[in-house]
Amino acid sequence: MGGTPELRGHRVVVAGAERAARHAVARCRALGADVTPAVAPSSLATLDPALRRASLVVAVDDGNPGWDILPALCRERRILLVRERPAPDAGSVTLVGGGPGAADLVTVRGAEALARADVVFYDRLGPYGTVAGLAPGAELVDVGKLPGHHKVPQLLIERLVVEAALAGKSVVRLKGGDPFVFGRGGEEVAACVAAGISVTVVPGITSAVSVPGAAGIPVTHRGVSRMFTVASGHQPFSEAELEHLAGLGGTIVVLMGVGTLPQTVGGLLRHGLDPATPAAIVERGFSDTQRSTVARIDGLVVAAGLAGCTSPAVVVIGDVVAVGADAAAELAGYAPAGARR
Structure with missing residues (x-):
C-alpha cells in the first residue's frame, strides 16, 4: 500500500514494546x-542520532x-511528542458497518476501529475505495462479492477472519x-464466538433507508406511508412472499x-398490487454516478x-x-414519466 504524503520526508521515532507499538509503527510508515x-x-542511548534527526x-x-525520560528529551531537542494507546495483546474482531458508500458516512466508532486495525477484510460495497485512508498501516484483504460470483466464499471469509484474530491481530x-x-x-459473529474470539459489532447506515433518501424518496411519509418493508431480492420471492408483500401496504x-x-x-402485479403504484430504482447511491429510474x-x-x-x-x-419524484421534478423542471402525483 502506498503511503500518503502527510509524513513523507519526516523521521519518526516510535517508542514502545514491539507488540504494543505495532499500530503506531504501521500507521506512521503508511503515512510515508x-x-x-x-x-x-x-x-x-543507541537511538540518540535518530532522536536528534527526528x-x-x-x-x-x-x-x-523507563519511557518517563522522553518528555524531557523531546523538550530539550525541540521534538514534537505525541502519546498513543497500546495495541491490544489479544486478537479481536470488529464487524463495522461501512454505510452506503461515502467515507464520511462511516460512524465515528467505525472509523476508530479501522484506524486501530492490523488487517481489514472488506467488501466491494461501503467505502471500499477509501479503506486505505481509513485504516493506514493495516493489511487490506478484498473479499468482495459480485452479482452471481463470490470470489471468496462466505465460509472461507469466516475462516480467514478467525485465523487472523487467533494470530493475535486486531481484525476489522x-x-x-x-x-x-x-x-x-450474524454468521460471522457466530464463527468468532465458536472460536472463543472477542467480537464487537459497530452498526452502519443501511442503504435500505439512506439510498432512497439520497434520491429524495422518504421510505415513510405522513399521510402516505406509515410502514416500510425491507426485503432481499437476491433470490426470487416465493408466491407466498409475493402475496404478503402485495397486500401489506x-x-x-x-x-x-x-x-x-x-x-x-x-x-406483485399477479397478487393484486395496483399497476399505477409508483416505483423507482436508485443505482449507485451516494456516488458520483448515482441515478434514479422512476x-x-x-x-x-x-x-x-x-x-x-x-x-x-x-x-x-x-x-x-411520487412524493420524492414531485420534489425532484420541482427542482429539475420536469415530471418523471409514470410518477403519480
Whole structure:
C-alpha cells in the first residue's frame, strides 16, 4: 500500500514494546514516514542520532516506566511528542458497518476501529475505495462479492477472519450498509464466538433507508406511508412472499433486486398490487454516478431495461416514490414519466 504524503520526508521515532507499538509503527510508515522503532527504554542511548534527526516521537504506553525520560528529551531537542494507546495483546474482531458508500458516512466508532486495525477484510460495497485512508498501516484483504460470483466464499471469509484474530491481530470486517441487514454479520459473529474470539459489532447506515433518501424518496411519509418493508431480492420471492408483500401496504424496499426484478414485479402485479403504484430504482447511491429510474410498477421492468439499470441498486415501490419524484421534478423542471402525483 502506498503511503500518503502527510509524513513523507519526516523521521519518526516510535517508542514502545514491539507488540504494543505495532499500530503506531504501521500507521506512521503508511503515512510515508522514515520510522525508527525503540522497543525498550535502554535502546534510547543507541537511538540518540535518530532522536536528534527526528521531527516526531510517538510514545506508546506499554507500561514500562523507563519511557518517563522522553518528555524531557523531546523538550530539550525541540521534538514534537505525541502519546498513543497500546495495541491490544489479544486478537479481536470488529464487524463495522461501512454505510452506503461515502467515507464520511462511516460512524465515528467505525472509523476508530479501522484506524486501530492490523488487517481489514472488506467488501466491494461501503467505502471500499477509501479503506486505505481509513485504516493506514493495516493489511487490506478484498473479499468482495459480485452479482452471481463470490470470489471468496462466505465460509472461507469466516475462516480467514478467525485465523487472523487467533494470530493475535486486531481484525476489522468492513461491510457495506449495516452488518446485520443482509450482510451475513450474524454468521460471522457466530464463527468468532465458536472460536472463543472477542467480537464487537459497530452498526452502519443501511442503504435500505439512506439510498432512497439520497434520491429524495422518504421510505415513510405522513399521510402516505406509515410502514416500510425491507426485503432481499437476491433470490426470487416465493408466491407466498409475493402475496404478503402485495397486500401489506406501505413501502416495499428491495435490496439486491435488479436481477430478479421481472419476477418481483410480475408477482406483485399477479397478487393484486395496483399497476399505477409508483416505483423507482436508485443505482449507485451516494456516488458520483448515482441515478434514479422512476416509473409505474407495471412499466418498471421496461424502464429498467431501457435505462440499462445494474447493481448495486435499491428498488423502492410505493406512493412515497411520487412524493420524492414531485420534489425532484420541482427542482429539475420536469415530471418523471409514470410518477403519480
